[in-house]
Amino acid sequence: MTLPPAGARFEYQIGGADAPAADTQVVIRDSTAAPTGRYDICYVNGFQTQPGETARLLRESPELVLHRNGKPVQDAGWPDEVLYDITTPALRTRVAERIGAVIASCAAAGFDAVEIDNLDSYTRSGGLITPEHTLAYTGLLVDRAHSLGLAFAQKNTAELVREVRALGADLVVAEECQEWKECHVYTRVYPVVLDIEYQRAAFDAACAVQRSTARDPRLSVILRDYGVSPRGARGAVHGTC
Numbered sequence: 022m023t024l025p026p027a028g029a030r031f032e033y034q035i036g037g038a039d040a041p042a043a044d045t046q047v048v049i050r051d052s053t054a055a056p057t058g059r060y061d062i063c064y065v066n067g068f069q070t071q072p073g074e075t076a077r078l079l080r081e082s083p084e085l086v087l088h089r090n091g092k093p094v095q096d097a098g099w100p101d102e103v104l105y106d107i108t109t110p111a112l113r114t115r116v117a118e119r120i121g122a123v124i125a126s127c128a129a130a131g132f133d134a135v136e137i138d139n140l141d142s143y144t145r146s147g148g149l150i151t152p153e154h155t156l157a158y159t160g161l162l163v164d165r166a167h168s169l170g171l172a173f174a175q176k177n178t179a180e181l182v183r184e185v186r187a188l189g190a191d192l193v194v195a196e197e198c199q200e201w202k203e204c205h206v207y208t209r210v211y212p213v214v215l216d217i218e219y220q221r222a223a224f225d226a227a228c229a230v231q232r233s234t235a236r237d238p239r240l241s242v243i244l245r246d247y248g249v250s251p252r253g254a255r256g257a258v259h260g261t262c
Contacts, residue, residue, distance in 0.1 A: 036249030063127035134172035228262030
């Protein structure tokens with residue numbers, strides 16, 4: 022298991038794969054895409070369903086989906102995604118087996134690490150999922166990734182940074198840590214932090230610091246559009262400092 026270089030140039034391509042820039046060292050792509058041969062991180066939605074699998078899961082294994090008053094708990098921001106139920110050891114094991122199969126496919130494809138998204142789903146569960154449930158489940162995924170030789174990237178959720186790091190997580194993929202004034206929370210704990218900003222002002226502010234004597238060598242910063250679109254797509258934004 023290896024980590025990407027601290028401060029490396031990276032690209033966030035989960036909205037569609039395209040050829041990385043020549044000086045890009047790290048690429049993050051969806052688990053359905055092929056790795057690039059650089060340092061490749063595999064995006065996995067670990068705490069919620071992918072839109073295309075929601076209906077099938079509800080039909081075939083509804084017990085793996087969190088329910089409130091008989092209805093699946095949805096992510097309000099992504100209503101075609103529902104939350105996995107990780108509230109008991111038995112359920113955590115079953116969901117981890119499901120997500121573990123995706124992690125295994127990342128390893129088989131040749132990725133170097135996994136980024137497990139929606140660690141903060143417990144904040145959208147109406148109190149049904151606790152931080153303790155979340156950490157117990159995360160530990161299963163960290164162990165699975167490591168058993169396959171993959172590094173494990175924490176995704177966002179600065180409020181649990183020390184706890185997730187203690188489980189063995191290796192690096193961070195953070196969205197808008199400059200915007201939310203959280204970058205230092207991650208860099209105090211992790212050796213590599215890959216930050217994606219979506220607001221130009223926050224990106225410019227982060228880059229100004231990274232070009233100064235106050236630069237944090239553990240931090241890499243890029244600017245993307247909210248759709249994380251491939252180059253050439255309408256509205257695509259790809260900025261690096």
